[in-house]
Amino acid sequence: MSTDSSASGEQPVETTDPGSVDADGAPFLQQPDDGSGHLELAAELRRLRGLVAGSTFEDVHDAVATVRELSDHLEKVGTRVNPFTYETWGVPEHIGANPAIGSRNPISPPLEPVVFPDGTVRVELTLGIEYQGPPGCVHGGIVALLFDEMLGLANAAAGSVGMTADLRVTYKSPTPLLQPLRIEARQIRTEGRKIWTEATLHTGDTLCARTEGLFIEPRGIRDEDRDKPIEG
Numbered sequence: 001m002s003t004d005s006s007a008s009g010e011q012p013v014e015t016t017d018p019g020s021v022d023a024d025g026a027p028f029l030q031q032p033d034d035g036s037g038h039l040e041l042a043a044e045l046r047r048l049r050g051l052v053a054g055s056t057f058e059d060v061h062d063a064v065a066t067v068r069e070l071s072d073h074l075e076k077v078g079t080r081v082n083p084f085t086y087e088t089w090g091v092p093e094h095i096g097a098n099p100a101i102g103s104r105n106p107i108s109p110p111l112e113p114v115v116f117p118d119g120t121v122r123v124e125l126t127l128g129i130e131y132q133g134p135p136g137c138v139h140g141g142i143v144a145l146l147f148d149e150m151l152g153l154a155n156a157a158a159g160s161v162g163m164t165a166d167l168r169v170t171y172k173s174p175t176p177l178l179q180p181l182r183i184e185a186r187q188i189r190t191e192g193r194k195i196w197t198e199a200t201l202h203t204g205d206t207l208c209a210r211t212e213g214l215f216i217e218p219r220g221i222r223d224e225d226r227d228k229p230i231e232g
């Protein structure tokens, strides 16, 4: 959990941080740092995002000018990239921009998955106020986003890739903000191009939500890319 009191001047503002990597699992789809400072920039913007969503201010017009200047600067020095093509599933550049797992995307928590020998993919994380739905609780749409991603990762861990065709989420008890959360996902079975995958979200021993997803392997990917190593 990262805290910062400089912006509000009063209460430390708690923002989102991914949890620690479980020692028993292997890091999965690690995203390389190209040394450009891009990942640090994304991390700082994540902190900023938590501060903006989770603070009140008397007057922040100076901050508006500063951030506008930063945006103008990044627009000048950056090379814009286009959305990726369908064939690029899983390459690091594709994963880095993802809104749930992407280390380069300030919207993402981001997730830092670990994979276990039985194919289970787990993340541990704590979500801050910028993900609030009901008071004190994580927004249900965010839970669905995280589930969708985790199911996709479990599929990747099993060597398959699929488009979400059906995603059912059962919300059993509120998912708390600012408490450690644990999501575990595993592919259950496949039949032709159809893939069934499940996941749960717990805080401590409490089941907050569970999901079942049906994924369909895109036509064309299977034959050409089945043996392609996962690069992310």
Ligand SMILES: CCCCCCCCCCCCCCCC(=O)SCCNC(=O)CCNC(=O)[C@H](O)C(C)(C)COP(=O)(O)OP(=O)(O)OC[C@H]1O[C@@H](n2cnc3c(N)ncnc32)[C@H](O)[C@@H]1OP(=O)(O)O
Residues within 6 Å of the ligand: 089, 090, 095, 148, 149, 152, 153, 156, 159, 160, 161, 162, 163, 164, 165, 166, 192, 193, 194, 214, 216, 217, 218, 219, 225, 226, 228, 230, 232
């Ligand atoms: C190896 C490389 C690893 C790479 C490592 C990557 C790691 C990186 C991880 C990133 C993880 C991202 C995870 C986010 C995942 C999204 O966000 S995906 C985006 C959201 N989903 C979409 O936009 C999907 C939109 N829908 C579609 O594109 C198409 O409907 C689909 C799903 C591709 C299916 O279309 P289709 O291929 O034409 O399928 P079709 O032939 O009609 O049906 C095939 C079978 O599926 C059944 N089916 C199809 N849809 C449904 C449905 N909704 N309900 C029930 N059955 C259905 C059909 O009945 C049929 O069954 P059978 O007759 O064979 O028994």
